[in-house]
Amino acid sequence: SNEEVESIRSMGISSFRQRGLQNPLWLGGLSSTAIGTYFPEVTKATKYDGFVGGSQPSKISPAAYVHPRIFFGPEDLPGIRENLRSSSNGQVAMENVRSLLQDPMNHCAPCKGLVTGQRNVSLQELQQDSQAPQLLIFEAFRCIIDADRAGALRLGRQLDSIATEALHELPFLLGNLGMAKGSVAKMFNDTWKDVGQTVLLRGLTVAFMYDLLYPYLTEGTRSKARQAIAMATSRTWSTGMDSFDNYGGHTSNWFPWVTGDLALTILAIENEDGFDRGVYERVARAFQQWTTFGVSEVSGATFEGGGKNSIAGTKLMALARHGHPEPIGAIGIRKFAVNFLVHTMLPNGDFIKDDLWGGIEQKPLREDIFSLKAAFPNDKKVDWVLRNTLETSSLFPKRALAPARLRVYGYNNFLNVLIYAQDVDGPADRSQHAVDALHDEPLTYVAEDRGLLITRSAWEDEDAAWLWFNVRSLQGGHAAPGRGGFAFYALGEAWGYYHTGH
Numbered sequence: 431s432n433e434e435v436e437s438i439r440s441m442g443i444s445s446f447r448q449r450g451l452q453n454p455l456w457l458g459g460l461s462s463t464a465i466g467t468y469f470p471e472v473t474k475a476t477k478y479d480g481f482v483g484g485s486q487p488s489k490i491s492p493a494a495y496v497h498p499r500i501f502f503g504p505e506d507l508p509g510i511r512e513n514l515r516s517s518s519n520g521q522v523a524m525e526n527v528r529s530l531l532q533d534p535m536n537h538c539a540p541c542k543g544l545v546t547g548q549r550n551v552s553l554q555e556l557q558q559d560s561q562a563p564q565l566l567i568f569e570a571f572r573c574i575i576d577a578d579r580a581g582a583l584r585l586g587r588q589l590d591s592i593a594t595e596a597l598h599e600l601p602f603l604l605g606n607l608g609m610a611k612g613s614v615a616k617m618f619n620d621t622w623k624d625v626g627q628t629v630l631l632r633g634l635t636v637a638f639m640y641d642l643l644y645p646y647l648t649e650g651t652r653s654k655a656r657q658a659i660a661m662a663t664s665r666t667w668s669t670g671m672d673s674f675d676n677y678g679g680h681t682s683n684w685f686p687w688v689t690g691d692l693a694l695t696i697l698a699i700e701n702e703d704g705f706d707r708g709v710y711e712r713v714a715r716a717f718q719q720w721t722t723f724g725v726s727e728v729s730g731a732t733f734e735g736g737g738k739n740s741i742a743g744t745k746l747m748a749l750a751r752h753g754h755p756e757p758i759g760a761i762g763i764r765k766f767a768v769n770f771l772v773h774t775m776l777p778n779g780d781f782i783k784d785d786l787w788g789g790i791e792q793k794p795l796r797e798d799i800f801s802l803k804a805a806f807p808n809d810k811k812v813d814w815v816l817r818n819t820l821e822t823s824s825l826f827p828k829r830a831l832a833p834a835r836l837r838v839y840g841y842n843n844f845l846n847v848l849i850y851a852q853d854v855d856g857p858a859d860r861s862q863h864a865v866d867a868l869h870d871e872p873l874t875y876v877a878e879d880r881g882l883l884i885t886r887s888a889w890e891d892e893d894a895a896w897l898w899f900n901v902r903s904l905q906g907g908h909a910a911p912g913r914g915g916f917a918f919y920a921l922g923e924a925w926g927y928y929h930t931g932h
Contacts, residue, residue, distance in 0.1 A: 497644030626662030660704025686742030729877030730765025743801030
């Protein structure tokens with residue numbers, strides 16, 4: 431870092447015994463002249479062909495104090511309600527959530543009566559339970575879909591209680607990190623992951639409740655929730671921000687997860703009192719860096735393992751709605767769907783995830799694919815991937831449309847399945863759908879940047895032969911030590927799945 435260089439220059443190399451505190455990748459550590467001369471930005475290509483609306487999305491954000499706003503506006507509500515009533519996938523997803531909310535057996539032990547409003551649950555109880563915050567999000571969404579004023583007012587009182595406690599906790603916790611009213615320090619204090627995200631129940635719980643329930647909230651509750659969100663997100667830092675283009679913070683699966691939650695949380699109060707425009711722009715810049723380095727524009731593969739990472743499609747959609755379409759317009763994002771997922775798909779419609787936590791028969795994240803379908807509604811390959819993401823065995827039809835992990839913590843939130851749920855457009859017959867979507871797609875795919883080859887004998891035949899061969903290991907936090915590894919599938923069976931461990 432500059433700090434270390436200055437120490438060596440002034441005191442000599444023999445006195446250099448301890449590393450400095452300054453992060454060498456921090457943009458604030460160098461002058462603008464030095465950055466422009468020695469660290470030019472990498473060109474970040476975008477392509478909006480086929481994007482919803484037919485062109486590059488507008489960079490104009492919704493007006494302040496108009497809610498809901500993060501993913502959709504009041505003008506979109508009739509269409510979402512109709513889709514949840516009329517589309518097969520929308521109906522199933524919404525009914526699964528209704529059943530979950532109505533079944534007391536699914537409610538966490540300390541939170542009985544949470545949704546029915548028998549009592550307000552303390553912030554500490556909510557922080558210690560993984561289910562209750564997600565139930566609050568689902569109930570807030572149900573209230574606005576059903577126009578349930580009584581339910582929304584009841585839930586608003588719970589939000590008021592949460593915000594009151596959060597406003598009490600945040601100054602103390604931020605002060606302990608030396609960041610109560612300060613600026614970014616030499617060595618970043620992660621005030622988002624360590625404080626704001628935790629106190630606001632992964633950030634998303636308070637943000638979604640504020641956004642979805644806003645029309646029903648008292649002015650006092652609105653003010654408290656807004657202050658809590660502002661205090662948690664202003665002058666903050668999260669992984670990937672304020673950094674040179676690099677293969678560190680801009681490839682990690684933690685970025686779309688943790689910093690992605692910051693993006694959604696701060697958008698709940700965009701242009702309102704306490705909104706920190708600087709933080710939002712820094713997050714958006716980091717997302718564009720992540721969609722350049724974390725998702726390959728050569729092959730569409732994610733850097734972390736082989737298909738390990740989520741593209742956090744729902745967060746990209748939110749950024750596009752609020753002035754930053756560049757991340758979802760990145761070349762690698764489209765290739766992730768129409769190249770990487772299309773070819774890593776086995777003939778039976780399952781997918782392969784190649785890392786230490788993966789396996790040969792998996793499914794990509796439904797929230798990612800629903801988001802891509804909403805973004806590129808007429809892309810036949812995206813439609814084909816959506817079909818295979820949702821199809822499961824006949825014993826459990828529509829299983830993918832049930833909230834599997836009842837918690838807020840994750841890349842995406844099941845709420846986004848409800849918002850973007852739609853039916854597949856292709857032919858009902860699977861073989862015909864494959865021909866329709868993939869008639870011009872080569873049977874062999876080579877990801878030169880990954881050392882990966884995948885080939886198959888046919889697209890439309892579920893019994894086709896399929897070979898996956900990797901010539902080198904994949905790096906990253908979720909590495910795939912598979913140099914020389916291979917998988918072979920044919921006649922509806924996985925005949926070989928060999929991890930070399932090298």
